[in-house]
Every structure is written in structure tokens, then in C-alpha cells.
Amino acid sequence: MRVLTTFRLRLRSVFRSRRVEGELAEELRDHLERLVALHMAAGSSQADARAAAHREFGNVGLIREQCRDTRRVAWLEDFGRDVAYALRSMRRAPGHTAVMALSLALGIGANTATFTLVNTLLLRPLPVSNPHELVELGFDSSTGSGNFSYPLYERVRDQNSTFRHVLAVSSPVIRGESADHPPVGRYVSGNFFEALGVRAALGRLLTPADDRLDASVDGLPAAVISHGLWHRVFGGDPGVVGQTLAVAGPPGGSGVRFAIVGVLPRDFRGADRRAT
Amino acid sequence: MSKPTDLVQGTLDLLVLKIIALEPMHGWAIAQRIKQISNDVLQVGQGSLYPALHKLEQQGWIEAEWRDSENNRRAKYYTLTREGRRALEQEAARWERLSAAISLILRQA
Numbered sequence: 123m124r125v126l127t128t129f130r131l132r133l134r135s136v137f138r139s140r141r142v143e144g145e146l147a148e149e150l151r152d153h154l155e156r157l158v159a160l161h162m163a164a165g166s167s168q169a170d171a172r173a174a175a176h177r178e179f180g181n182v183g184l185i186r187e188q189c190r191d192t193r194r195v196a197w198l199e200d201f202g203r204d205v206a207y208a209l210r211s212m213r214r215a216p217g218h219t220a221v222m223a224l225s226l227a228l229g230i231g232a233n234t235a236t237f238t239l240v241n242t243l244l245l246r247p248l249p250v251s252n253p254h255e256l257v258e259l260g261f262d263s264s265t266g267s268g269n270f271s272y273p274l275y276e277r278v279r280d281q282n283s284t285f286r287h288v289l290a291v292s293s294p295v296i297r298g299e300s301a302d303h304p305p306v307g308r309y310v311s312g313n314f315f316e317a318l319g320v321r322a323a324l325g326r327l328l329t330p331a332d333d334r335l336d337a338s339v340d341g342l343p344a345a346v347i348s349h350g351l352w353h354r355v356f357g358g359d360p361g362v363v364g365q366t367l368a369v370a371g372p373p374g375g376s377g378v379r380f381a382i383v384g385v386l387p388r389d390f391r392g393a394d395r396r397a398t
Numbered sequence: 399m400s401k402p403t404d405l406v407q408g409t410l411d412l413l414v415l416k417i418i419a420l421e422p423m424h425g426w427a428i429a430q431r432i433k434q435i436s437n438d439v440l441q442v443g444q445g446s447l448y449p450a451l452h453k454l455e456q457q458g459w460i461e462a463e464w465r466d467s468e469n470n471r472r473a474k475y476y477t478l479t480r481e482g483r484r485a486l487e488q489e490a491a492r493w494e495r496l497s498a499a500i501s502l503i504l505r506q507a
Contacts, residue, residue, distance in 0.1 A: 131456060145464070149474045150448060153426045156469075157444070180445030188449035192456055 135193040146189055154179055250390075251319030257285065269293075275311070287317035291392075296378070297370040306351070307369065308392070315346075323349055325363035325384030338381075342366065345380035349388040410450050412493055415478060415486040418460060424473035425451060451476060459485050 135142045154175050161171035176182070212219040250256070259270070259278070270278070270290065279288040289311045296307030312333035320327060325346070331337055332344045345367055347356075356362045367380045417423065417431050428451075429444050454460045459482030467473035478486065 145474065146448075146452075148472070149425060150445070152424075152467075152471065152473055153429070153444065153448075156426045178444050180443055182445065185445040185448055188446075189452045192449055192453040 132193065142193075143190075146186060150179075150182055150186065154182070255286075256318075279311075287313055289314045289317045307345070320390055321387060322346070322384040323387045324352070324360065325382070327384050327386070339383060340364075340381050342379050342381040344383045346384045346386055347382055348386050348390070352385045409493070410447070411454060412486070412489045414447070414450060414454060414476075415459065415482055415489065418476050419478050419483065419486055422463070422465075422475040422477040424467060424475050426473070428476070454482070457485075458482075 157175035157178055158168070158171045161174045162168060166174065179185075261269075272290070275288070275290045279290075282288045290309075291311070291314060292309040294306070294308050296309070298306050310328065312328050312330040315322075315327035316329065327346050328344060337344070347362070347367065352358060352362060356365070362382055363384060365382050367382050369378055369380070413432055414428060417428055417435075423431070425447055429447050451460070451462075455462055455476070459479060460476045461479050462474050462476050464472050465475045467475075
């Protein structure tokens with residue numbers, strides 16, 4: 123309670139110092155004027171009354187300065203004393219201090235990490251145009267599979283009259299060079315990038331024409347690679363378009379080769395908030 | 399300020415606390431009251447009342463509030479806080495002990 127009051131008053135005297143000063147001046151002036159009035163009522167002339175009042179009251183400037191000091195100096199002294207006291211107690215109990223510092227560090231670190239994660243996954247909008255218009259369709263997963271088959275997707279897409287686009291994306295089933303590599307890729311429908319408003323960093327992105335069964339680029343299905351993969355595997359080679367990408371394909375399946383037709387922009391992380 | 403009896407610092411705080419414990423008052427009224435109650439024996443060097451008031455306010459023992467005063471002007475009224483009331487009791491008890499001890503010495507020595 124006392125700490126709060128004092129703190130509030132100190133803040134006030136720092137940030138509202140003009141106001142505080144004005145109030146002090148008014149308070150002292152009121153007192154002086156009452157003294158003058160008292161002397162005049164007793165029969166003194168105004169000049170005499172004023173002189174007497176000032177004699178009784180004391181040096182106004184000095185008193186004002188003393189009032190100011192109780193606010194300002196008290197603040198500085200108290201602060202200095204508090205800091206000194208804190209340092210002394212910390213030196214007296216180094217173990218305790220270390221534990222305190224460590225728990226603070228861990229606490230701050232954990233919070234920062236959590237926030238970074240949440241910021242990346244949830245708060246930062248997807249790097250696509252109009253991310254707020256995206257809707258994810260799925261079955262109620264409690265009743266079984268949450269996935270759409272490709273033919274079902276085609277039916278939904280063709281009969282859609284609600285959304286501007288209906289696009290499909292697989293789970294991350296495409297693995298790296300061998301089947302025990304972590305998943306690196308997904309199959310997407312040809313309208314995927316167009317619907318999301320993503321532009322190629324290099325080459326072109328997939329189009330609905332790539333969905334056709336007979337579609338091929340040099341006899342291979344078309345693929346676009348992420349900016350990261352482009353740099354990690356191809357060293358950022360601008361001639362990557364037209365090269366072949368060999369991956370292990372789905373688990374249990376045989377290897378798959380794709381023709382690279384383009385590179386995704388650096389900030390594209392997929393349409394799924396949860397995926398990288 | 400060698401008026402009738404110069405107030406010892408600290409004693410002034412006690413008197414102020416005691417006086418505003420009855421009702422909220424502004425500085426002028428506190429000064430008059432001290433004079434009046436003590437039959438003019440104690441006279442606060444009127445100005446020195448204010449640093450004391452401000453210090454007590456900083457300590458959280460009293461609170462100030464601007465109100466209309468009896469002469470139709472605004473005046474800063476001081477009120478005792480709960481903490482101030484506790485401080486008053488302690489200070490008063492200490493003063494009783496001190497003055498009792500001094501009178502005892504004066505009577506016996």
C-alpha cells in the first residue's frame with residue numbers, strides 16, 4: 123500500500139512536475155494571504171501586514187525548495203538505498219542469487235522460445251495472398267479418415283460454387299533420395315499456386331494443365347522445388363529449370379523422377395500452418 | 399525561528415498526525431490549530447509546516463486532496479491514512495515514554 127502510494131506520488135512529481143509545482147505554490151500562497159488578512163484585520167496597513175506575514179511564514183523560496191527536496195531527494199536516496207541493499211543481499215547469498223538469476227534466465231528463455239514458435243506457426247500469416255480467405259475442408263476425423271481421395275477432390279472441385287478455387291494438397295509423402303529420409307515433398311493440384319497467389323522465383327509454377335494424365339515435361343511429371351532445396355541441393359544454380367529431381371517417392375513405392383519447372387519464392391512455407 | 403518554543407523536528411510530525419486524525423484539514427488550519435491547542439506556547443514556524451506535510455505524504459501516512467475551503471477557494475486538505483493512524487499510535491506511545499523518562503530524571507536529579 124505504502125509502496126504504491128509513494129510510487130504514484132513520485133511518478134506524479136516526475137511526470138507532472140509543473141502541476142505539482144503549481145499546486146505547491148498555490149498552497150503556500152493561500153497560507154500567506156490568510157496571514158496577511160489576519161494582520162490587516164488586526165489593523166495593520168497592507169504593506170505592514172504583508173511584511174509581518176512573510177516574517178512569520180519564513181522564506182517562501184526556501185520552503186518551496188525543501189518541499190521539492192522531500193519528493194526528489196527521497197526518491198533518489200531511496201532508490202540508491204534499495205539498489206545497495208539488493209546488491210548486499212545478493213553478495214551475502216551467492217547461491218540464492220545464482221538460483222534466482224538462473225530461474226529468471228530460464229523463464230525468459232522459455233518464454234522467448236515459446237513465443238518464437240507461436241509467432242512462426244500461428245501468428246505470422248501465410249505468405250500467400252488473402253490468407254484469411256483460406257478454408258480447409260476435411261471429414262470429421264473422429265469418424266475415420268480425414269483425407270479426400272483424388273477422385274472425390276475432383277468431384278468437389280468441379281461442382282464447387284462457393285469458393286473461388288478448390289485445391290488439393292497431399293500429406294508430406296514424397297521422401298528424399300532414399301525411403302528412410304524424412305518427407306520432403308507433397309503432391310499438389312495444378313491450381314494450387316495460382317489459387318494461393320504465389321509467384322515463381324525462377325521458371326514457372328504448376329498449372330492446371332499439369333494435372334492431366336498425359337501431361338509431361340520431357341516425359342516426366344512436373345515439380346517445383348522450394349527455395350531452400352534449390353540452394354541446398356542445386357547451389358542456387360539458375361539453370362536448375364529442366365533438370366531432373368530423383369526422389370524415393372512414397373514409402374514402399376519405387377523411386378520417382380520429376381522434371382523441375384520452377385523454384386518457389388523464399389518465404390513460401392506451404393499452405394499448412396503446421397507444416398514447415 | 400526562535401519563537402516561544404521551537405519545535406523539535408519529529409515532534410512536529412506527531413502533532414500534525416494527531417491534529418488531522420480528528421478531521422481532514424488544510425495547512426493553514428493545521429498551523430492555527432497547533433497554536434490554539436497549545437495556548438500559543440507551540441508556534442510552528444508557519445512555513446516549516448509544509449515540508450513536514452509533504453514528507454508525511456511521501457511516507458504514505460497522510461493523503462492530500464484539493465477541496466473547496468471555507469473561504470470559497472480551493473485548498474489542499476490532508477487526511478490520515480490507515481498507515482498514518484498506526485504510525486500516530488506508535489509515535490504517541492514513544493513520546494509518552496520519552497517525556498515520562500525525562501520528567502522522572504528532572505524530578506529525581
